[in-house]
Amino acid sequence: MEDYITRFKSYLHQSGYSVGTQRMLPGCVRDFLAYAGCKAVIKVTPQIIGLFYEWLHVRPLKRKGGALSGMMIRHYVYALKVFFSWLEESGELLYNPMSGLRLGKVERGNREALSVAVVKELFSGARSVRERVMLHLFYSCGLRRSEAEQLNVRDVQVRHRLLYVRSGKGASRRVIPLTGKVAAELGVYLEQYRKASGVEQRAFMLNRVGKRMSGESYSRLLKALVKRESAWTGISPHYLRHSIATHLLQGGMPLEYVRDFLGHRHLEATQLYAKVAPGQLALL
The missing domain is CATH 1.10.443.10 (Intergrase catalytic core)
Structure with missing residues (x-):
């Protein structure tokens, strides 16, 4: 799976994504692939992604107590969208498991615009x-x-x-x-x-x-x-x-x-x- 991560990083760099995004998205994808346990991305199904999404809501933080923020969960979803779209566009997947997948909305913070x-x-x-x-x-x-x-x-x-x-x-x-x-x-x-x-x-x-x-x-x-x-x-x-x-x-x-x-x-x-x-x- 590290080969996918390496090539995904290269794709993000060549596509002009920001340095921060180039660091964050591959890490999110790596966590997903570790959770899924699939040896080939072609075996990833919408059901596996749905289970991963539910798991993110209860997954404890690695360095301190508490759970992931809604923003971080949205980062994971975005990472998977970019990752599987890249695989589909590059011809490695005939079907994008994120296509048509409806995930529950993550609550956003109550931040309002400044007056x-x-x-x-x-x-x-x-x-x-x-x-x-x-x-x-x-x-x-x-x-x-x-x-x-x-x-x-x-x-x-x-x-x-x-x-x-x-x-x-x-x-x-x-x-x-x-x-x-x-x-x-x-x-x-x-x-x-x-x-x-x-x-x-x-x-x-x-x-x-x-x-x-x-x-x-x-x-x-x-x-x-x-x-x-x-x-x-x-x-x-x-x-x-x-x-x-x-x-x-x-x-x-x-x-x-x-x-x-x-x-x-x-x-x-x-x-x-x-x-x-x-x-x-x-x-x-």
Whole structure:
């Protein structure tokens, strides 16, 4: 079975999946294959996957007490979907055991989108150009953390008010239009911070030592900003992305447009943000 894992890792890398996804999905598949005990993937049936799914809900954590979170269980399901789709597309399976398989819905957390007022307060509380730009990348542009990490200077076209995502999830690409205000603030960062630093780096966002901002660095920068505003806790880059998606839908933007803005492949993923109360669009 390790041969499958090795080739699956290679497929994820060649397809442009993020580094984190390349690490996580093979581990989930390895756990499934160990549970299934099948010597050949052709023997995997929908029934085996269903039993594995039920087992995930009661499986104890390896390093501490408790069970898997709903998010982690969804990661396992996603890993199996990608894995078996790859085997089917490569001709190793005539039938995808995930096709038509209905698994019970995993409860999601009660996290709601930030209100427009809270988002505006976050922007007001930013003390540096870097903090405001960071908020714009995740909220105003709706980037994933991995997309912000891989963003280069050439991807931000201030004059044309466009931001190019060249390495989105699943190797997808998209173009994000910028409002005049957002383009102006990204331009200020380029002029006053990037050029003034004198650092020759392709990366758009740099850390304090002039290196490309990592995903962890983005999270720490946001955490420091949020910590100063004691009214909120637990706000992550993805939380900001979730919020702008919700606000766009509340503002009347068609679901298909929001899907393209976020870089989702399927409307079902975007519809998760559609179950919100009416509100207004934040024009930041």
